[in-house]
Amino acid sequence: MLSNRRRFQDKVRQEVKNHLRRFLSHKDLLDNGRVSIPWIDIPRFKHKPLGGVAQGDGEIGKKMGSRNISIPGKIDTEVTIDEVAALLAEELGLPYQTPKEGEALDSKKYTYRGVAQKGHIKIIRRSYLPALARAIMSGSYNPDNPIVVPERDDWRYRHPQAIKDRTNKAVLLFMMDVSGSMGMRQRELCRTQNKWIELLVKGQYPAKAVEVRYIMHSYTAEETDEQTFYRTYDAGATLFSAAYEKCREITKEDYPLSEWDVYPFHFSDGDNWKDDNDYALSLLRKEILPNSTMFCYGQCPPSVNTDVSFIDEIVDNFGLREGTLVNPRLRLAKIKSYLDHLPVLRTFLKESAHPLYGVLND
Numbered sequence: 522m523l524s525n526r527r528r529f530q531d532k533v534r535q536e537v538k539n540h541l542r543r544f545l546s547h548k549d550l551l552d553n554g555r556v557s558i559p560w561i562d563i564p565r566f567k568h569k570p571l572g573g574v575a576q577g578d579g580e581i582g583k584k585m586g587s588r589n590i591s592i593p594g595k596i597d598t599e600v601t602i603d604e605v606a607a608l609l610a611e612e613l614g615l616p617y618q619t620p621k622e623g624e625a626l627d628s629k630k631y632t633y634r635g636v637a638q639k640g641h642i643k644i645i646r647r648s649y650l651p652a653l654a655r656a657i658m659s660g661s662y663n664p665d666n667p668i669v670v671p672e673r674d675d676w677r678y679r680h681p682q683a684i685k686d687r688t689n690k691a692v693l694l695f696m697m698d699v700s701g702s703m704g705m706r707q708r709e710l711c712r713t714q715n716k717w718i719e720l721l722v723k724g725q726y727p728a729k730a731v732e733v734r735y736i737m738h739s740y741t742a743e744e745t746d747e748q749t750f751y752r753t754y755d756a757g758a759t760l761f762s763a764a765y766e767k768c769r770e771i772t773k774e775d776y777p778l779s780e781w782d783v784y785p786f787h788f789s790d791g792d793n794w795k796d797d798n799d800y801a802l803s804l805l806r807k808e809i810l811p812n813s814t815m816f817c818y819g820q821c822p823p824s825v826n827t828d829v830s831f832i833d834e835i836v837d838n839f840g841l842r843e844g845t846l847v848n849p850r851l852r853l854a855k856i857k858s859y860l861d862h863l864p865v866l867r868t869f870l871k872e873s874a875h876p877l878y879g880v881l882n883d
Contacts, residue, residue, distance in 0.1 A: 537600055538608055545609075545866075548857035550717040551716050555601045607718050609863075613721065613871045638677065647677035691782040691814075692732045692775075693719060694768055697750065698789035700739035700759040707821040710856050712751050714819060717866055718786060728856070736772060738764040742793075744771065761793045761831065765804040772812050782814045786869070788856075790823040791831040798831070802838045810850050817852040817869045832880060848875050855879035 537544055544550060652671040656662040695715050697708070699805070723731045733749040736742055740762035745753070768785050776783050812814055817840060820832045834855055840847045854865040854877065861879070868878040 527681070528767040537605060537871050541605075541609065541612065542860050542863045544605055544861040545713075545717060549712060550605065554603075555599050573874060586810050587837045588753075588828045589783075594848055602720070606717075606724055609717070609721055609866065610724055613654065614873075615622045615866055638674070644677045644679060645706070648675050651675045653678045656872075689726070690780065691722060691726055691733075691784065692772075693722060694734050694736065694771065694783070694785040695750070696738065696742075696764040696785065696787040696791075698739070698759055698761075698764075698770060699753045699755050700792075701756040701825060702759065702790050702792045705822075707790050707823075708751065710859070711819070711857050713859065714788070714856060714862055714865060715786065717862060720871065721866065721870060722784065734820050736764055736767050736771075742767040756857070759789070759793050761787075761789070761801040762797050762804055765801055765809055769804065769812070772809075778812050778814065783812060784815055784817070785809060785813055785821070786817045788821065789831065791820045791833075792829050793831045793834075795829065800835050801831075802834060803826070805835070810848060814851060815850050815852060815869075819854050819856050819869075821856050835875075836880060844877075844881065849876070852876045853878070853880050 539542065550782040555727060562582045573626065639714065642876055648671045649669060651776070653662070654671045655672075656669050666793075697703075697711050699708070733747075735745050735747055737750050737753055739755040739757040740760045740763065745768060772778075772783055772785075805816070818832060818835060820830070823829075832855065833849070835853060836846070839851060846853070850867050855861070855878065856865055857879070864878050867874045
């Protein structure tokens with residue numbers, strides 16, 4: 522039964538891995554924490570060619586149709602968000618991390634390096650030595666019959682010792698354009714993308730080692746809580762520089778790069794006020810990138826027809842070398858639909874991924 526259950530679980534895992542893009546587009550998976558997988562094939566049972574059903578001295582049983590009957594089976598099952606996240610982590614790996622010179626997070630882990638006279642895990646060899654010494658000193662040791670039985674005081678046990686585990690801390694800085702050009706569809710794409718980013722990064726760091734901050738902006742920027750961040754709508758214009766100024770302020774005050782992995786993520790439809798582009802790009806080059814482990818910009822399709830595209834401004838400003846951005850800390854992606862979530866996650870979080878998704882071949 523255990524092997525059958527394991528085979529079925531492996532089949533479910535493979536089904537999810539084969540259709541990761543589809544699973545990431547399930548809104549129920551993020552909202553409810555689980556989603557059903559319809560019509561998973563289960564093993565088929567075949568009758569042996571015995572000719573009948575009954576055995577023994579009784580009458581021959583009635584045949585149940587033709588021989589070698591194959592009965593296909595299918596079943597509905599569910600997969601949780603944690604299971605999908607674990608498979609995603611296998612696919613994507615950890616984001617960039619840099620060595621830290623300052624204080625890292627101290628967490629405790631235990632190793633059985635010590636030896637004690639009390640405990641639960643006996644050390645046979647270490648217990649034999651005091652027993653042998655006691656037998657020799659008491660004169661009960663017989664070389665011709667060298668049997669030594671440890672007594673209660675002779676036993677030695679493995680003793681757990683707590684050691685500090687030095688690990689990185691991380692902060693996710695989510696910035697989103699909430700101006701009039703960002704419609705409900707664009708903001709929902711950003712919300713689901715952010716949720717998967719947060720879930721994956723938190724899964725790669727120890728508990729309580731990741732902090733999340735939210736910056737919403739139009740022509741001004743404001744730090745807010747998660748609920749307000751995704752529900753606010755502003756009919757005003759857009760200044761990306763306002764978001765970058767607020768990001769600079771937060772990182773310089775609370776998250777020095779010497780102590781933290783800093784991951785700013787900015788999402789918009791690319792419709793920035795044209796006269797603000799130069800200042801916003803200057804902030805990105807001189808203030809944001811030098812103080813970030815990695816900066817990611819995701820652009821949704823505009824809700825109105827426009828020729829403005831901030832992602833193109835970034836490419837032109839930072840330049841390309843052999844089709845790759847010159848600055849390795851910069852990642853760019855266009856998000857057109859929910860099916861883009863997986864390749865965007867790969868672009869943003871996988872170290873070996875190409876830093877541009879949907880940008881050059883649009």
